[in-house]
Amino acid sequence: MFKNTISNLTRIRQVSEVLIRYGFEDAVTTTALRRLVPRSRRISWQEGEQAVFETTRWQRIRMIIEELGPTFIKLAQAMSNRADLLPQPLIDEFEKLQSNVPPFDVQVAKGLIEQELGRPINEVFSEFDDVPLGSASIGQVHRARLLSGEEVVVKVQRPGVQEKVRSDLALLHELVRLTAGFLRKQGLANPQDVVDAFERSMTKELDYTSEARSMEQFRKLYESYETFYIPKPYREMSTAKVLVIEFVSGCKITDKPQLLAWGLSPEQVAETGMDIYLTQIFEFGIFHADPHPGNVLVRPDGTLVLIDFGMVGKLTKQQKYAFAGVFIGMARQDPRSMALSFRRLALTSDIPDMRAFETSLSELIEDFATLDVKDMSMSDLADALQGVIYTYKLQVPGAVFLILRALVILEGIGKVLHPRFNTFEFVRPYGARIIAEQYSADNILSEAQYTGTQLLALIQTLPADIRQIMRKISRGDLRVRVELSGYQLLMRKADQLVSRGILAAISVALILFAGLSLLGRYPAGQMPYYRGLPVVTWYSLGVAAFLLLILFILGTKRERPRE
Ligand SMILES: Nc1ncnc2c1ncn2[C@@H]1O[C@H](COP(=O)(O)OP(=O)(O)OP(=O)(O)O)[C@@H](O)[C@H]1O
Numbered sequence: 001m002f003k004n005t006i007s008n009l010t011r012i013r014q015v016s017e018v019l020i021r022y023g024f025e026d027a028v029t030t031t032a033l034r035r036l037v038p039r040s041r042r043i044s045w046q047e048g049e050q051a052v053f054e055t056t057r058w059q060r061i062r063m064i065i066e067e068l069g070p071t072f073i074k075l076a077q078a079m080s081n082r083a084d085l086l087p088q089p090l091i092d093e094f095e096k097l098q099s100n101v102p103p104f105d106v107q108v109a110k111g112l113i114e115q116e117l118g119r120p121i122n123e124v125f126s127e128f129d130d131v132p133l134g135s136a137s138i139g140q141v142h143r144a145r146l147l148s149g150e151e152v153v154v155k156v157q158r159p160g161v162q163e164k165v166r167s168d169l170a171l172l173h174e175l176v177r178l179t180a181g182f183l184r185k186q187g188l189a190n191p192q193d194v195v196d197a198f199e200r201s202m203t204k205e206l207d208y209t210s211e212a213r214s215m216e217q218f219r220k221l222y223e224s225y226e227t228f229y230i231p232k233p234y235r236e237m238s239t240a241k242v243l244v245i246e247f248v249s250g251c252k253i254t255d256k257p258q259l260l261a262w263g264l265s266p267e268q269v270a271e272t273g274m275d276i277y278l279t280q281i282f283e284f285g286i287f288h289a290d291p292h293p294g295n296v297l298v299r300p301d302g303t304l305v306l307i308d309f310g311m312v313g314k315l316t317k318q319q320k321y322a323f324a325g326v327f328i329g330m331a332r333q334d335p336r337s338m339a340l341s342f343r344r345l346a347l348t349s350d351i352p353d354m355r356a357f358e359t360s361l362s363e364l365i366e367d368f369a370t371l372d373v374k375d376m377s378m379s380d381l382a383d384a385l386q387g388v389i390y391t392y393k394l395q396v397p398g399a400v401f402l403i404l405r406a407l408v409i410l411e412g413i414g415k416v417l418h419p420r421f422n423t424f425e426f427v428r429p430y431g432a433r434i435i436a437e438q439y440s441a442d443n444i445l446s447e448a449q450y451t452g453t454q455l456l457a458l459i460q461t462l463p464a465d466i467r468q469i470m471r472k473i474s475r476g477d478l479r480v481r482v483e484l485s486g487y488q489l490l491m492r493k494a495d496q497l498v499s500r501g502i503l504a505a506i507s508v509a510l511i512l513f514a515g516l517s518l519l520g521r522y523p524a525g526q527m528p529y530y531r532g533l534p535v536v537t538w539y540s541l542g543v544a545a546f547l548l549l550i551l552f553i554l555g556t557k558r559e560r561p562r563e
Contacts, residue, residue: 010167011164011167011168012171015171018067018068058089058092062093062096062097065094065097066097070168070202071164071165071169071202072168073097074137074201074202074205075172075198076094077094078198079094080097101135103140104140104158104159106130106131106132108159109132109140110128112156112159112241112242113154116239117237117239123147124146125144125146126145126146126147127144127145128145129143129144133153134294137158137161138158138206139155139156139157139158139161140158141154141155142156146234146237150246151247152234152244152245153244153245153247154242154243154244156241156242157206157208162206165202165206169198169199169202172195172198173195176192176194176195179191204310204311204312206240207240208240208241208243209235209239209240211233212233212235215230215232215233215245217286218230218286218288227272227276228276228304228305228306229305230305230306230309231245231305231307232246233246248299250297250298250299250300250303250305252296252297253293253297253298253304253413253417254413254416254417256416256417259417262300262302264300264302267417268302270414272302273413274426275426277291277410278427281320281323281406282320282324282430282434285314285316285319286312286313286314287312287314287399287402288306288311288312289312289402291406291409291413295307311402313398313402313403313406314399315397315403319345319397319399319400323341323403324430324431325337325338325341326341326345326385327431328341328434329341330364330368331428331431335358335361335362338365339351339357339358342357342361342396345394345396345397346394346395346396347396357388360391360392361388364384367384368381376422376423377423378404378407378423378424382404382405382407382408385404407423411423503551504551506544508544510547511540514536514540
């Protein structure tokens with residue numbers, strides 16, 4: 001506790017120092033100057049002043065964030081699609097945050113690996129490259145070779161990054177608590193939830209075992225795909241802070257000259273990439289959430305390789321259908337179905353003014369309907385959809401924002417490779433496939449099975465509940481409070497009609513279920529004597545009889561208003 005307070009105070013001091021060093025306003029600060037002009041170049045005071053004046057406030061905010069480290073970098077990256085909250089120049093700066101930070105000392109990295117694996121480096125690797133392949137805010141990656149000869153990469157976490165992120169998150173929670181009112185006025189309906197979701201995603205990114213698990217999950221899902229490959233993680237040599245992965249060679253997906261040199265068609269590569277991504281979203285409901293070009297490699301044979309599974313998004317089946325429904329409603333120019341899909345997608349189905357919501361959606365549809373498909377851009381659509389989500393304060397799963405962001409990044413990649421690349425043309429067939437899947441016999445059967453299981457659970461628990469109620473009645477413990485005025489009585493009557501309808505429907509369903517439970521069990525004419533019937537049949541008939549008795553009692557009772 002005391003240790004935490006001290007580390008939080010230390011972090012507050014560090015954050016304040018960075019802010020002061022860069023200055024909030026357009027004043028000349030030495031730190032900003034040092035980053036703008038190389039040390040080797042001698043410049044006059046006027047030149048320096050000019051350079052800083054030319055650096056906008058937004059550039060300096062980006063520099064501050066780079067210096068503050070992983071939590072702030074990831075937060076800014078996550079905010080970089082909030083065009084409704086942040087000015088465009090700041091968004092442009094946030095997009096530059098590539099988290100390409102200077103590497104840390106290789107000896108420190110080796111020390112950490114030995115400590116984590118509990119063995120000297122040379123007992124695990126026969127070769128270890130001291131120059132990292134890449135270094136980011138959370139960790140850095142070294143190339144190495146296992147004693148067995150396999151080529152691997154070793155991802156090592158920066159020392160102290162966990163503690164730093166933990167105190168940053170504590171600060172962030174405190175900051176959001178203090179400014180919650182202001183943030184709500186700015187359109188952020190539930191700021192604490194946003195920080196909670198961010199904390200969950202950061203915690204996962206800091207645990208490399210979670211990344212290894214995601215890689216294994218993807219490898220299994222895509223094992224039959226010939227055009228897509230996910231490198232193998234070595235779980236037995238990995239911990240929360242060290243991750244050993246199979247090395248894959250390839251070029252960045254946007255390296256068009258290299259693709260051409262290998263005789264590959266960049267257009268084909270773009271199409272494969274989009275196809276693989278849409279399969280993740282619309283078929284498996286689990287997707288790699290950070291498809292920046294450095295994380296998508298292409299092998300000389302055209303196979304696509306995804307690396308860096310630190311951020312993975314998931315949609316449940318229902319969320320997947322609802323999300324696809326938004327796109328399908330848009331393509332069919334049907335604001336009502338779009339609104340209903342949004343409602344299914346929202347975590348709370350509370351949209352106070354559904355009519356205004358539909359009007360906004362129909363305006364959005366009209367804006368896009370006037371465009372030619374070739375002029376439609378995913379980033380415009382993502383902005384428009386996010387605008388609607390924020391205006392109506394819809395609480396949609398975080399995965400939805402990740403998908404929109406991923407689709408925008410992919411569109412950018414597609415445009416580099418394919419001059420006529422259009423995301424919507426790729427999405428369209430998936431819409432049709434999703435509709436077919438949603439209404440497939442298998443799906444309807446599994447929904448029915450789910451409902452059946454629920455009913456069975458009800459049948460199993462109901463007798464116990466009824467026994468409990470009966471026990472209370474016999475002990476004289478059951479108290480029922482009835483206070484009815486004329487108006488309440490009217491409402492109660494309406495409620496009763498509905499409840500009786502439901503009771504009657506459940507009774508009929510239970511009797512049918514009892515009949516179905518016998519189907520196919522016995523050869524014709526050999527139905528056993530009632531003692532030999534299955535327990536589930538007895539339960540169903542018993543509960544149906546009890547419900548019918550209640551219905552009968554309700555039917556004979558009359559309520560009188562209290563005097
Ligand atoms: N399996 C691999 N085979 C070959 N190179 C790899 C592999 N994994 C990572 N690299 C190289 O290391 C770099 C950093 O890896 P990775 O993206 O996983 O790290 P990171 O710390 O999560 O970085 P960032 O968050 O910036 O993407 C990659 O850009 C790539 O060049």
